[in-house]
Amino acid sequence: MSAILHLISHPDAAIDDPHGNLYSLNAWSEEIALQTAAEMDLWMYPAHWEVVTFLRAYYRDYGIARNARELLNLLCEKFAPCGGRRYLYQLFPGGPVNQASRIAGLPVPASSTDASSGYRH
Template identity: 50%
Template sequence: MQEINYIFDNISGPSYDRPYNLEALGPWSESIAKELAAKEDIKLTPAHFEVIDALRNHYQEFGIETNARALLKRMEVEFADLGGKKYLYDLFPRGPVNQACRIAGLPLPPHSSDPAFGSAM
């Protein structure tokens, strides 16, 4: 898998791609996440940040996931004790892949166009 930090190290300063994901991981902060979430009518709680932190840690450790289905499955397993997919959709009603990645400042996995993932644009 590609190293995400390698991909983003050569991008200067925070900028936004078309769906408003931060292109660089470095300048992301909780205040930026709160601004992005507010645009989506979400008030972030510690539970939201737990999911966001898990996503960011996953991207930093493994790089960009191969597809949305694989990422959603990993998230379901990680949050199974709290309710899995239902829990994730309760927090991010427009999709735990699309909406959570966007708020986390992360790029969507390639070919993420299935509305079931909340990633159709």
Template identity: 40%
Template sequence: MASSEASRYLSVAGRQVALDPEGYLVDLSDWSQDVAQALAAEEGMCLEAEHWEVIEVLRTFYQRFESAPPMRPLVKFIGQQLGADKGRSIYLMTLFPGSPAKRAARLAGLPKPANCL
């Protein structure tokens, strides 16, 4: 599923992965854990177990609802899947500073969430 034209490429494990102007995957099937780590490294992030837990929940959300969730539905879904202590905006902001819904979706290889600027 292509979201738009590639504006740049990320080199991952000897292959070129196309990214759109905002850094999201052009072809969602290009996603892998190596791609996620390369995207995170571009942002100066190192993905730890807590990040992977959220990334997997996001990918589950996308498989179920065919969209990447904006912040409120993301927080609610994380709470349902991982428990109330992790289903909080502040928790997600510590893991994915700035715009957690956008940043986590990008790292999970999903399209930009609707209603996120």
């Protein structure tokens, strides 16, 4: 059975929308994070998990960031001792906000990378 037919006949089986965002933040697990990272060709090391954990804690405490720049600035500040922006882009070459948010199972903030067109807004 094709993937689309499976989703039509088993709508409860879908855990994410067509854009890759989880329908329910409670559905997130480390296993799902590893699967998402693998789809992005990323290996998850402790440094990656530290960023993901920070994002999940931020979301829990403050909700979704107003925009990607705000969240990137917070990440750069938090990880400044490790190298800041350069360090974050080494961990997440597709963009630390976009990739780390998706791996963390969180909504990607506005003004993040648009994967469908290959550029940033």
